[in-house]
Amino acid sequence: MPTYAVQYAYDDRRxxxxxxxxxxxxxxxxxxxxxxxxxSGPYTEGEPGALLVFQAQDRAQLDGxxxxxxxxxxxxxxxVGVRPWNVVLGPWAAQA
Numbered sequence: 160m161p162t163y164a165v166q167y168a169y170d171d172r173r174x175x176x177x178x179x180x181x182x183x184x185x186x187x188x189x190x191x192x193x194x195x196x197x198x199s200g201p202y203t204e205g206e207p208g209a210l211l212v213f214q215a216q217d218r219a220q221l222d223g224x225x226x227x228x229x230x231x232x233x234x235x236x237x238x239v240g241v242r243p244w245n246v247v248l249g250p251w252a253a254q255a
Contacts, residue, residue, distance in 0.1 A: 160214040162197070162251070163221050166240040167230070169207040175235055182229040187211070190224060197251050212244070214254060 169176060190196035190213075199211035215221040221241065230236050246252045 160216060160254075161218075162244045162246050162254075163213045163215060163218075164242050164244040165211040165213060165221075165225065166238075167209045167211065167236050168238040168240075169209075169230075170235055170237040172235055173207075175233055176230070179229050179233045179235065186227070186229055194254075195224065197254070212251070 187196055187199055191199075195213055195215060197212040197214060199209060201207070201209045213221055213224065215224065218241075225231060225239060225241075228236075246254075
């Protein structure tokens with residue numbers, strides 16, 4: 160299955176992000192349980208955002224997963240960057 164590196168940049172509505180975050184994390188946790196999300200988390204410095212690493216059948220499936228994210232439904236994601244990623248080394252390489 161292809162692997163994708165996804166970068167979220169968040170807008171300035173921290174209060175809404177805080178409100179929706181539990182649903183966002185529960186949703187991503189479910190994807191991790193299914194083996195679709197390999198890892199995710201917020202950046203600790205710089206502009207607010209996060210890195211997420213997915214495995215999906217194709218870009219269409221990934222786009223559906225991203226669209227179903229509660230953060231996407233709430234509109235707190237300002238931009239989404241998606242790049243196919245060739246995992247060569249490390250624990251995720253065996254899954255790629």
